[in-house]
Amino acid sequence: MPLVPADTSEAATKNTGKFMLDI
Secondary structure, three states: OOOOOHHHHHHHHHOHHHHHHHO
């Protein structure tokens, strides 16, 4: 699972479930 860059923070908000696992 790749780390989520700051630029992807907005996408993380939309895909909280998916990015939560990545973090």
